Each structure stands twice: as structure tokens, then as C-alpha cells.
Amino acid sequence: MVEALDRGVSEGPDGLFEVRAVRVMRDLREAFLGLIEGLPRSATGSASRSVTRAADLEKALGVSRTLGWQLHRLATTPDPLEAGLHVPGSAAVGQALRGARSAGVGDERVARAARAMEAFEALVAEHAGDRAAFNTMIGSLAGAEVESIDLRTRREAFRVHSRVWGVQVKTFVACGVVHPGKDAEHDDMVFIRGMRDARWLRQGVPLQISGYRLVDSESRPMHPSEGAGEPFAPGSALLREFCSPDLPEIETRVEDGNRFAFFRDAPLGNAGVTTVYLADVMRDVRWRPTDGTAPSHVRSVSILKPISMLVMDALIHRDTFRARRTSARVLGSLSRLGERDPGAFDEGDVLPVQPEFRHCGRGAGVLGTAHVPRYREMVESVLGRLGWDPDAFDLYRCTLEYPLLSTTVEVRFDDLERGGA
Structure with a gap:
């Protein structure tokens, strides 16, 4: 019964x-x-x-x-x-x-x-x-x-939006790396982002490679580090060894603290399929609020183009912080279309889509993914240029097939404690 x-x-x-x-x-x-x-x-x-x-x-x-x-x-x-x-x-x-x-x-x-x-x-x-x-x-x-918004529905949305907007991306990559900074209150970070197999279906369509805005624990905007000692200069941070040999022209600009990189045009269809990755370094990012509130580390990706697969990685150095709680969710609201700040959403804006999110382990051996060829090699190359040991990082990976346009995928590390494990 x-x-x-x-x-x-x-x-x-x-x-x-x-x-x-x-x-x-x-x-x-x-x-x-x-x-x-x-x-x-x-x-x-x-x-x-x-x-x-x-x-x-x-x-x-x-x-x-x-x-x-x-x-x-x-x-x-x-x-x-x-x-x-x-x-x-x-x-x-x-x-x-x-x-x-x-x-x-x-x-x-x-x-x-x-x-x-x-x-x-x-x-x-x-x-x-x-x-x-x-x-x-x-x-x-x-x-x-x-999962109320199921895979089939999201796949259909991807196909429709590809036709409407004239572009599509096979895999979008967003990898954020956190490394100890100049003292116990600050961290250094590197951001690797880009697209595998971007394809144009209509001529003259601009395609945003990436766009991000970083704020510290006091909500102050952070900017990429510059200078002769930095291996990744803003605006020229292409990881050329891992990109397509003949890239379309790239335009970069900063608007309201957001840094954007665009392709302006490329050959149509498979003749113009393009893979591109970039990296930027941020120095001296304060990780803990000065007012005593519980610290959090939040990463998000705004979905502003049709994407087949999203791969979001967080590499956390063993000597930076531990999180008592980790989570991943998808945010979206008709009243906030195109919103890039996850803090602008509330609990009513959480969509019924659950990304796959897990702690993969520590060390270079867990970096590989079938969604991004040579991904481990690329990450190790970036960390090597910074003098950072890839075996000292824990990998947290969030993946989502066919993320919905004008939504934000958020990964949270809450109730942080300083110190390694």
C-alpha cells in the first residue's frame, strides 16, 4: 500500500x-x-x-x-x-x-x-x-x-539560439586559480578562459570570447597586473600554443570594470572554426572582509552565447583557504536579462537546472577533461610560467551541457578558513 x-x-x-x-x-x-x-x-x-x-x-x-x-x-x-x-x-x-x-x-x-x-x-x-x-x-x-529544464529542452534552445544569433561554441572554458599572495590576507589569481571550436553561421556577427569582472572581499574592482615581470600582459594574453593557428582579429575593451575580448568576423561554417584561450593575472586580492563577516569565494560565468558545454574549474592552492560549504547553481530572471553580477539575483532567481559539481582531487593528474583537448598541458604551462606547482592545487569542477542563454552559472565556496590541509 x-x-x-x-x-x-x-x-x-x-x-x-x-x-x-x-x-x-x-x-x-x-x-x-x-x-x-x-x-x-x-x-x-x-x-x-x-x-x-x-x-x-x-x-x-x-x-x-x-x-x-x-x-x-x-x-x-x-x-x-x-x-x-x-x-x-x-x-x-x-x-x-x-x-x-x-x-x-x-x-x-x-x-x-x-x-x-x-x-x-x-x-x-x-x-x-x-x-x-x-x-x-x-x-x-x-x-x-x-531537472525540470531537461537536457533535451536546453539542447533545443541551443539550436534555436545558434540560428538566431549566428554563432555557436562547442566548449567554453573558465578556469580560476587561487595562489598565496604577498601575505596571509591577500591572494594572487590567474584566470584562464576561452572557447573550443567557435563557429560562425552568419557573416559579420561579433563573438565575445570572454568578459569578466573581479572584485575583492570589499567589492572593490580588481584589474589585471601589468609590468615587465608579468608573464600575461592584459590585451595580449593569448595562449597561442593552444589556439588555432590563424585567429580572427581580436578587439579588447573595458566597460564599467568589465573586461571584454571580441572576435569581429571569421569565415563561415567549418572553414572558420576557431579555438582560442587567454590568461590574466590578478595580484594582491584581499580574500577576507575587514568587517568580520564570513568570507566567501564566488565564481560565475554569464552565458552570453550559444554553448554546447560549459567547463568551470576552480584550482585552490592548499595553503590558501578551505571552504566548509561548496555549491553550484544556475541563476536567471526575466527582469535581469544579461545581468553579470551574481549578487544581483535572489533565491527566487534560482533555476531548476543542476550543474554537475564535484571536488576532483589534488594535483596535475586530475586536470584532464575530454571536453578540452590538451587542457592539462595548457594549465600546467600557465602555472609553470608563474612558478606555481600544479600538484599543490585542489580541483573543483563544474560542468553543464547546453547552459541557457542569459543565465549565470555560479560556484560558491562559503565559510572560508585560512590554512592548508
Whole structure:
């Protein structure tokens, strides 16, 4: 028997989506649970075992493994709203009902399931218009651990935006490295960023290679270090060994503390496919606020072009800081399109997309990624020019396929403590 989850919204006007959805989904779940309970033991091929598993349903109803799993989840998920995410399509339900009747389920149980499915379809048509919109609505109410903006939706958005804006990027890389600075209150940083296989689909379209703004713990803008001793001069920080041999002309500029680099034009299609990486060094970045508030290290990438894969790395030196809490999330709001400052968003702007984020370990051996050829070699080259030991860094990696345009992917290191481990 399923232990039902009390949603607390079963009373109220039928016109309210939340109320009607709970009622309809409870009826649908109970109807299909009754259908399953009406299957004879012999339907599983064993007189000693009742239908309790998805595999049993697959065999008893003569349906596919996927449909058997969907029906089992629909009937046994305690939360009626979350159960709404597992409702099969109408044709598949019709197949299951015919299979149930053939297996010996009583006519009343089959008819009840059919009526409940009709009520579900009416709910979708009236309140959502189609199943994709319904799943987004129901997922936001259920709070289910599902990615409401799924991979297929994001892939379709990537394709559409590629056609609209006339450019696309296979992989965008953003790697931030934190190294001990001149004293215990300051760090040095290097930022490696760029694109693998950028492609133009329309002539004359400018393509932003990168754009970033760095502030210290007091929210003061930081600028790349300059001078004869710096290996990466601003504006000429190309890592040419790892770039395409014939790069289009690059334009750099600074606006409101943001540093941008652009390609202005390139040959169309595969003839103009371009890979480019840059690096900048920041010196003497204060890591801890002077007012005593808990320090944090926040990295973010604003998605301002169609990208197939985002790779965000944070390399943290063992002698800088440790974080008690780490997290990654995607931020976006219609009222803040193009916003580059993650601090401008609030909790209501967190989108239902979960990047993959993990601590990969320490040392050069964990740097490699299939998404970026020669990535380990490139990072080691940059650190070597700075005299930094790649084996002294912990790697935290965040990846996201088809990040949505005009969103911000944020990685946070909170409640920092100074000192290595």
C-alpha cells in the first residue's frame, strides 16, 4: 500500500491549478494502484508472487520496460504531484489498459483508470496546454528532485539560439586559480578562459570570447597586473600554443570594470572554426572582509552565447583557504536579462537546472577533461610560467551541457578558513 503524502492543498476552488492537480493526481494514482492490485498472481508467471515490481508489470501487461516503470512509479509515488511527472502518454495508457483487461483485471477497475486518465488529460489541456508545460508546472510545485529544464529542452534552445544569433561554441572554458599572495590576507589569481571550436553561421556577427569582472572581499574592482615581470600582459594574453593557428582579429575593451575580448568576423561554417584561450593575472586580492563577516569565494560565468558545454574549474592552492560549504547553481530572471553580477539575483532567481559539481582531487593528474583537448598541458604551462606547482592545487569542477542563454552559472565556496590541509 502506498503511504500518501498530504499536500495540504486539496481544499479550495477547482480553478486553482494546485488544488485541481492534487485531486486529479490522487484519483489517477489510486485508480492505477487499483488496476495493479487487480492483476492476478498468475499474470506474473508465478502463482506465488503478486505484481509488486516494475518488471512484474512489464510481464503482466505485455508492455515495454519503460512503460512498466512509468506505471509503477505513477501508482507508488507517495506525492501525488510528483506522480504527475510519471504519467505515460495517452496511447501508452491505452495499451496498458488493454493489457490489463486481457490479463484478467475486472471491468470496473479498468474503467476507473480510463476515467481518471481522461480527467488528467483535461487538466493538462485546460491549465497547461501541453505535457511539457504541465511537467514544468507540476515539477515546480512538487519540489521533486528532477531537472525540470531537461537536457533535451536546453539542447533545443541551443539550436534555436545558434540560428538566431549566428554563432555557436562547442566548449567554453573558465578556469580560476587561487595562489598565496604577498601575505596571509591577500591572494594572487590567474584566470584562464576561452572557447573550443567557435563557429560562425552568419557573416559579420561579433563573438565575445570572454568578459569578466573581479572584485575583492570589499567589492572593490580588481584589474589585471601589468609590468615587465608579468608573464600575461592584459590585451595580449593569448595562449597561442593552444589556439588555432590563424585567429580572427581580436578587439579588447573595458566597460564599467568589465573586461571584454571580441572576435569581429571569421569565415563561415567549418572553414572558420576557431579555438582560442587567454590568461590574466590578478595580484594582491584581499580574500577576507575587514568587517568580520564570513568570507566567501564566488565564481560565475554569464552565458552570453550559444554553448554546447560549459567547463568551470576552480584550482585552490592548499595553503590558501578551505571552504566548509561548496555549491553550484544556475541563476536567471526575466527582469535581469544579461545581468553579470551574481549578487544581483535572489533565491527566487534560482533555476531548476543542476550543474554537475564535484571536488576532483589534488594535483596535475586530475586536470584532464575530454571536453578540452590538451587542457592539462595548457594549465600546467600557465602555472609553470608563474612558478606555481600544479600538484599543490585542489580541483573543483563544474560542468553543464547546453547552459541557457542569459543565465549565470555560479560556484560558491562559503565559510572560508585560512590554512592548508
